[in-house]
Each structure stands twice: as structure tokens, then as C-alpha cells.
Amino acid sequence: MNIKETNLSFGSMSRRSATKLIILHHAEASNCTVQDIHRWHKNNGWAGIGYHFLVRKDGSIYRGRPEWAVGAHASGSNSDSIGICFEGAYMTETMPAAQKAAGKELVAELKKKYGISKVQAHRDVCATSCPGTKFPFSDIAGAAGSAATTTPTPAKPTEKGDAWVSRLQAECNAQGFSYQTVDGLTGPNTLAGCPQLGRTSRGNITALLQERLNALGYNCGVVDGINGTKTQAAIKAYQRAHGLVADGIVGVKTWSNLLGLS
Ligand SMILES: [Zn+2]
Missing domain, CATH: 1.10.101.10 (PGBD-like superfamily/PGBD)
Known part of the structure; x- marks a missing residue:
């Protein structure tokens, strides 16, 4: 599996002390690069792109936030999770086969690397529709992924947030x-x-x-x-x-x- 390294510059980030699960997202944008998301998230006042990886429609995988760092992708679950974003808007679009295969491979690799099996959709941990109703969750999450239809639970605010x-x-x-x-x-x-x-x-x-x-x-x-x-x-x-x-x-x-x- 080839992960394309990126040369993004980040603000200060803290080290993640545990890795217990993988959380899947869509970009809610039909076409976007890792640089685009990095810019959007910097505009939110964050250290930079909140996801650790971006899987593009052509099946290429880009590194986002360093893998060791606490992400900014799922309020209340950032401290022990890795966030993967998929280019696309999967409330309406259908995921290309190359992207699905790459996502599946990345998830499998990370599960093995960290000795974990838990994969969740963003909507499983926050009140959001992300990664979209047409996102092929079980194909990508593999065995032990959570059900794609879990009812969203309201998110708890972070200490920082209002x-x-x-x-x-x-x-x-x-x-x-x-x-x-x-x-x-x-x-x-x-x-x-x-x-x-x-x-x-x-x-x-x-x-x-x-x-x-x-x-x-x-x-x-x-x-x-x-x-x-x-x-x-x-x-x-x-x-x-x-x-x-x-x-x-x-x-x-x-x-x-x-x-x-x-
Ligand atoms: Zn999300």
C-alpha cells in the first residue's frame, strides 16, 4: 500500500496516547485534495487537516495529520482514534471501486498495525450524517465494523468548546x-x-x-x-x-x- 507523504505545515498538536478505533468520514465535497482540507481546517482555527488520511476517488491515499497526533475529526473520540476521510459526498454519490478498494486496504492495514478491530462511522459517535447514507461502510470497515445504521447520539462538547x-x-x-x-x-x-x-x-x-x-x-x-x-x-x-x-x-x-x- 502506497501512502503519499505530504508536506503540510501544522500548528501545535498533542501525541495520541492510545489507538482504539478507526473512524470513517466523507469530505462532503465531490472533489478535494488534502491541501484543500488542510486549508479549510486551518480556517477553523485548527492545527491543520483534522484527518490522518485522505482516500481519493482514484484510489490514491494521502497522509494528512501525522499518525501519532490527536486528530480533529470526531468530537469526544479524537483522543484514541485514527480518522480517515474519503473524497466525495456520499449522501448522493456512489463510491468508485478504486477508492473503495484503497479504503478497505488502508483500514485492514491499520487494524493489523494497532491490533484493533473497531471501526465506526462518524455518525456513530457524533450527531452527523457523515459519511453519508451511500457510503459503503461495511465493505470498507470489514469484519467487526459497527452497523452502518447506528442511531446517532448527541455529541458532548469538548472542554474547549462552548x-x-x-x-x-x-x-x-x-x-x-x-x-x-x-x-x-x-x-x-x-x-x-x-x-x-x-x-x-x-x-x-x-x-x-x-x-x-x-x-x-x-x-x-x-x-x-x-x-x-x-x-x-x-x-x-x-x-x-x-x-x-x-x-x-x-x-x-x-x-x-x-x-x-x-
Ligand atoms: Zn465526518
């Missing part, structure tokens, strides 16, 4: 607005996953907004998930206080401000 941000990320994933890592850390993926809330929005994301505004001293009243008169007044007051257009609509600029990104 619990409210984690719940917002999980809710945006659950509603299909994003497939992001639930880590409580804000970045472009979190912002991109937040839907615009109109003046009469309703639901769990509206409730999370109310909770945040209340905590920041902009009184929405009861957190009921209903964007009514009081919530509208609180949103506009927040927008005015932060130099935003006070239109009562929570779009990209207001979310960005609430997430501390601008």
Missing part, C-alpha cells in the same frame, strides 16, 4: 442545514450551517437564539421557539447595539456577530 455552540451545531445538523463537527468551536462551517431566521421564525434554532439573547441581556422573554414581538424587539436591540442593520432578520451578519466571528 456548550450553546455545540447545541446549535447539533441542531443545524439535525435539521439538515449542515454536516459539521459538533465541537462547540465556531468557524466558517458553523456560520454556513446557521439558517436565516425570518421575522416570524419558529423552532429549536429560534429557541437557541432566544436563549443566547437572554443570556446576553436582550430579553426575549420565555424561550419558546416562537419569534414574536418580544423576540423581535430583542433581536433589533442586539442588532442596533452591534452596528448591524436592525431589521429583525437573523442572517449571516447577525449570526456571525452572535458566534463571535465578527
Whole structure:
């Protein structure tokens, strides 16, 4: 098996003290290189690409984060796992045979190397659809891989992350607005996953907004998930206080401000 070494530069990383399982992901991008993912993850404020390997559609395997390092790919499970990402968007695409074969070989090799048998899908450990319903999990994971249909369990926030941000990320994933890592850390993926809330929005994301505004001293009243008169007044007051257009609509600029990104 040929692993293509890459010359990526990383921020500081810590050494993984145990290797108990392998976690499989898709890139949620039809075409991407290891350099692309490295750049995206650096933009999240991470040390660099969060996965240890990228398996491309043509069956080539690239090294990502050094194998000895703690990854950044599955919140709550990074300390004892190796993360493998597959180029592609496997909610809709069908995996090419070359990629499937390479992934299978890499997984088998790592199992042997570390004397482990446990392989899980990202969705088994976090509230996400990753690596997608069309990902050929059992073919790649081999024997002792977890069932591909395990119900996602809500992820626990990391010590570093913010619990409210984690719940917002999980809710945006659950509603299909994003497939992001639930880590409580804000970045472009979190912002991109937040839907615009109109003046009469309703639901769990509206409730999370109310909770945040209340905590920041902009009184929405009861957190009921209903964007009514009081919530509208609180949103506009927040927008005015932060130099935003006070239109009562929570779009990209207001979310960005609430997430501390601008
Ligand atoms: Zn994933």
C-alpha cells in the first residue's frame, strides 16, 4: 500500500496516547485534495487537516495529520482514534471501486498495525450524517465494523468548546442545514450551517437564539421557539447595539456577530 507523504505545515498538536478505533468520514465535497482540507481546517482555527488520511476517488491515499497526533475529526473520540476521510459526498454519490478498494486496504492495514478491530462511522459517535447514507461502510470497515445504521447520539462538547455552540451545531445538523463537527468551536462551517431566521421564525434554532439573547441581556422573554414581538424587539436591540442593520432578520451578519466571528 502506497501512502503519499505530504508536506503540510501544522500548528501545535498533542501525541495520541492510545489507538482504539478507526473512524470513517466523507469530505462532503465531490472533489478535494488534502491541501484543500488542510486549508479549510486551518480556517477553523485548527492545527491543520483534522484527518490522518485522505482516500481519493482514484484510489490514491494521502497522509494528512501525522499518525501519532490527536486528530480533529470526531468530537469526544479524537483522543484514541485514527480518522480517515474519503473524497466525495456520499449522501448522493456512489463510491468508485478504486477508492473503495484503497479504503478497505488502508483500514485492514491499520487494524493489523494497532491490533484493533473497531471501526465506526462518524455518525456513530457524533450527531452527523457523515459519511453519508451511500457510503459503503461495511465493505470498507470489514469484519467487526459497527452497523452502518447506528442511531446517532448527541455529541458532548469538548472542554474547549462552548456548550450553546455545540447545541446549535447539533441542531443545524439535525435539521439538515449542515454536516459539521459538533465541537462547540465556531468557524466558517458553523456560520454556513446557521439558517436565516425570518421575522416570524419558529423552532429549536429560534429557541437557541432566544436563549443566547437572554443570556446576553436582550430579553426575549420565555424561550419558546416562537419569534414574536418580544423576540423581535430583542433581536433589533442586539442588532442596533452591534452596528448591524436592525431589521429583525437573523442572517449571516447577525449570526456571525452572535458566534463571535465578527
Ligand atoms: Zn465526518
